[in-house]
Amino acid sequence: MAETLRIGVAVKHGVDVTLTRADRATGRVDLAGAPRKTSDFDKNAVEEAVRLREKHGGTVTAITVGGPAAREALREALAIGADEAVLVTAESWSTWDTRAVARLLAGAYRTLGGFDLFLVGEGSTDHFGGLVGPRMAGELGIAEVASVRKVTIEGRAVLAEKDLEKEVEVVRAKFPVVLTVGQEINTPRLPTFMANLKASKKEAKVLAPPDVGLAPDSLAPVVVVEKVAVPEIPRKQVALAGASAEEIAKGLREALRAEGLVP
Amino acid sequence: MSPERIVAVSEEPALLPDLVRVGRSVGADPSDRVVAVLLPGVPGDAADRARAAGAHEVHRLVAPASTDPHVLTSALEEVVRTLAPTLILVGSTKRGRELAGRLAGRLDLPAASGVTALRTEGGALLLDREALSGNAVATERIERRPAVLALLPGTTAPSPSVAPPGPAEDRTVAPVPPLTETVEVRAKAGGQLEIEKADRIVTIGRGLRKKEDLPLIEALARALGAEVGCTRPLAADAGWLSDDHWIGLTGHRVHPKLYVAVGVSGAVQHQVGMRSAQVVVAVNKDPNAPIFAQADYRIVGDLYQIVPALTKVFST
Ligand SMILES: Cc1cc2nc3c(=O)[nH]c(=O)nc-3n(C[C@H](O)[C@H](O)[C@H](O)COP(=O)(O)OP(=O)(O)OC[C@H]3O[C@@H](n4cnc5c(N)ncnc54)[C@H](O)[C@@H]3O)c2cc1C
Ligand SMILES: Nc1ncnc2c1ncn2[C@@H]1O[C@H](COP(=O)(O)O)[C@@H](O)[C@H]1O
Numbered sequence: 001m002a003e004t005l006r007i008g009v010a011v012k013h014g015v016d017v018t019l020t021r022a023d024r025a026t027g028r029v030d031l032a033g034a035p036r037k038t039s040d041f042d043k044n045a046v047e048e049a050v051r052l053r054e055k056h057g058g059t060v061t062a063i064t065v066g067g068p069a070a071r072e073a074l075r076e077a078l079a080i081g082a083d084e085a086v087l088v089t090a091e092s093w094s095t096w097d098t099r100a101v102a103r104l105l106a107g108a109y110r111t112l113g114g115f116d117l118f119l120v121g122e123g124s125t126d127h128f129g130g131l132v133g134p135r136m137a138g139e140l141g142i143a144e145v146a147s148v149r150k151v152t153i154e155g156r157a158v159l160a161e162k163d164l165e166k167e168v169e170v171v172r173a174k175f176p177v178v179l180t181v182g183q184e185i186n187t188p189r190l191p192t193f194m195a196n197l198k199a200s201k202k203e204a205k206v207l208a209p210p211d212v213g214l215a216p217d218s219l220a221p222v223v224v225v226e227k228v229a230v231p232e233i234p235r236k237q238v239a240l241a242g243a244s245a246e247e248i249a250k251g252l253r254e255a256l257r258a259e260g261l262v263p
Numbered sequence: 264m265s266p267e268r269i270v271a272v273s274e275e276p277a278l279l280p281d282l283v284r285v286g287r288s289v290g291a292d293p294s295d296r297v298v299a300v301l302l303p304g305v306p307g308d309a310a311d312r313a314r315a316a317g318a319h320e321v322h323r324l325v326a327p328a329s330t331d332p333h334v335l336t337s338a339l340e341e342v343v344r345t346l347a348p349t350l351i352l353v354g355s356t357k358r359g360r361e362l363a364g365r366l367a368g369r370l371d372l373p374a375a376s377g378v379t380a381l382r383t384e385g386g387a388l389l390l391d392r393e394a395l396s397g398n399a400v401a402t403e404r405i406e407r408r409p410a411v412l413a414l415l416p417g418t419t420a421p422s423p424s425v426a427p428p429g430p431a432e433d434r435t436v437a438p439v440p441p442l443t444e445t446v447e448v449r450a451k452a453g454g455q456l457e458i459e460k461a462d463r464i465v466t467i468g469r470g471l472r473k474k475e476d477l478p479l480i481e482a483l484a485r486a487l488g489a490e491v492g493c494t495r496p497l498a499a500d501a502g503w504l505s506d507d508h509w510i511g512l513t514g515h516r517v518h519p520k521l522y523v524a525v526g527v528s529g530a531v532q533h534q535v536g537m538r539s540a541q542v543v544v545a546v547n548k549d550p551n552a553p554i555f556a557q558a559d560y561r562i563v564g565d566l567y568q569i570v571p572a573l574t575k576v577f578s579t
Binding site for chain 2: 015017018020022029098099102106123125126127128129130131132133134135136137138139140141142143144145146147159162163164165166167168169170171172173174177180182183184222223224225226227228229230231233235236237238239240241244245246248249250252253255256259261262
């Protein structure tokens with residue numbers, strides 16, 4: 001019997017950056033009560049995992065680290081087509097930093113018996129750190145390929161296209177391997193009504209830090225957020241209007257002359 | 264307080280001088296040291312440029328050149344063991360974030376990426392980083408050392424006035440077998456443009472109906488002496504322009520004197536790329552487009568009428 005492919009995917013239920021507002025007086029953003037949603041790239045990661053399973057067989061396990069509301073990210077992953085869902089949680093979840101999350105994901109990876117492929121977002125929509133995937137791979141001592149835009153499985157290895165600033169590097173990595181993926185890799189499917197319904201009925205497996213081999217006090221943050229603020233950039237907000245496009249254009253020329261930007 | 268020993272890594276050689284300058288500004292005490300570490304295969308002039316930027320020491324790692332993250336982080340682990348730094352700086356590029364994350368995972372170190380400012384307070388590091396897709400700035404504190412920080416390209420500090428002299432030291436690192444194998448490297452289309460350095464930019468978004476209409480925008484850019492920028496959909500989805508034109512969170516951060524956004528809605532992920540522009544002009548047919556909140560000069564109208572008029576007026 002051929003070994004079945006085991007794919008893990010990390011999904012984050014993060015702050016919805018399009019809905020967060022800073023306090024007008026202080027410029028500060030209160031993240032505790034902010035609306036949340038599934039991180040964008042993580043849906044691409046789930047989609048890619050499901051496509052690989054559809055082609056090669058095997059299972060897809062979605063894992064999230066967070067509070068009770070993070071079940072929503074798991075539900076979305078199941079609706080796209082993940083087979084299993086795992087929530088890693090504890091009371092102190094909201095204090096966990098990137099290090100804690102990567103350690104918990106690495107712990108879950110080990111506890112669940114390892115994966116051939118583990119897909120992670122290249123950056124989460126709210127934090128956009130891009131450290132969790134490589135950090136987890138480093139912790140586990142396994143290979144990783146970041147910024148993957150195309151992946152194919154060849155035997156017990158992947159061929160992955162790594163999208164760098166000025167070049168594309170095609171990389172071969174034997175299993176097990178962590179891949180970080182961005183938005184360009186695919187377009188996630190819109191789950192059908194039935195898929196959504198089925199997903200909301202499926203129970204997630206719940207793991208606490210000790211279940212994945214981590215003492216709760218080993219997860220205290222080492223990078224502590226002191227404040228999050230929206231920098232105020234004053235803009236002149238001058239509306240340029242006119243009877244014709246040419247008149248508007250001349251108005252802009254005057255304005256840019258006054259700014260010293262055009263002769 | 265013990266002296267800072269700051270290692271700046273050349274994962275992207277062009278960024279090394281800035282990492283060294285930021286290192287010098289953080290470790291400003293005479294007993295602090297900034298050490299530039301050149302990864303295997305980095306061109307020789309990087310050593311001189313690191314010196315000129317103020318590195319006290321330059322160490323050239325000697326090993327076969329490799330892009331395998333395991334090989335590179337293993338070399339850096341050895342650096343951490345032998346040089347015992349208090350802080351490790353890399354560029355917040357794709358490769359830089361990968362190395363920072365992997366190294367932090369190997370050695371269980373605090374790490375942060377997208378860092379735009381850095382200072383010390385007592386023995387702690389205080390850093391600013393982009394947060395909420397660039398919508399906000401998070402100030403974060405790190406007590407535990409060493410820490411690994413990936414600095415956003417463009418983050419710099421004044422050059423210290425005295426450049427410490429001295430040759431580069433060669434340091435042989437123990438080879439480890441790679442975990443990945445490079446099969447092929449392809450240069451990306453375009454790639455010539457350095458839009459982050461442009462003084463003037465005309466950026467086009469999805470307001471453009473078809474690729475064939477691009478000359479309209481190029482003509483305006485020419486009239487203004489500007490480069491052409493674009494939003495993510497035009498580069499990543501439509502492929503009308505190469506990635507080097509792409510501005511925003513997943514593209515380039517630009518700092519021009521003049522930024523003209525045409526047919527751009529102004530999503531937060533775009534705004535982060537153009538926020539530090541000095542003067543912003545927006546042309547959009549939707550008076551409620553979010554880009555207008557970021558604009559000094561607002562033109563509500565159809566770009567197909569406005570842009571040709573602008574080109575004409577700025578050409579004469
Ligand atoms: C994680 C993540 C990262 C991202 N990174 C980036 C990034 O780096 N850069 C980036 O740009 N985006 C990025 N995006 C995408 C971003 O959210 C927006 O989808 C994108 O910026 C929209 O591009 P646009 O303004 O060209 O298109 P649209 O939002 O479709 O806006 C088009 C605008 O053109 C106007 N328009 C239409 N016709 C005309 C006309 N005839 N005349 C004048 N105006 C007209 C419309 O009113 C509209 O405002 C990212 C998204 C995510 C989730
Ligand atoms: N709390 C979390 N739970 C599960 N996965 C996460 C979590 N935080 C981050 N990740 C994964 O790590 C990726 C990168 O996150 P970041 O390093 O925050 O940009 C995300 O796209 C997720 O795949």
